[in-house]
Amino acid sequence: MPNKLEIDNKVRENLRSNCSNCFGLCCVALPYAKSADFAFDKDGGTPCRHLQSNYSCSIHENLITTGFKGCVRYECFGAGQRVSQMIYGGNDWRHNKTRAKEMFNVFPIVQQLHEMLWYLSKALEFQATNSIHNDLRISFEETERLIRQTPENILKIDVHEHRMKVRELLLHTSELIRPKTSSKKLGKKFKRSSDYIGAKLRRANLKGALFIAADLR
Structure with missing residues (x-):
């Protein structure tokens, strides 16, 4: 079982986007x-008109001013380089057209799994989660094993089912790191949107709260 340092090393290496080692997958898939x-x-599987032959963006320095805030906000959590360099061994979609569609379908699955890995690794950083560190590590390794499969098997992964398993651990993590004084649910206490005016909601658990027509500005 990996220790915390080993998982931190994986975070540094695999869970941060590195566009220089990716085939512009988010710009195509x-x-x-x-x-x-x-x-x-733009349709999925169609290259963005700003994607250049070297897989860099021709308007990267001006994404916000040219109307592409979504590109600035997007994070693949390292899935781009994982798919490009590890799963497909550096063989890009332009020169391997027969596998291009498969690569584009694999990428969003790996992106979701990498996002789960990121959250699990962050959960392991809290002292408050010591009691579930073993479960978090097991989930981390299980998610890693899913990604290490062949592209054909990655496409068969039930991402929703796996996410539900990870979700339970992350919800438990949330409960453990919230101060005891702020951990009670507020959904039953506040019945109307006006009830939230002036309420202290920092770190509050709002699961089940009624926000219909609420003005949360």
């Missing part, structure tokens, strides 16, 4: 619609 975050529509 993912769809987006024209909105406040994107200046035009």
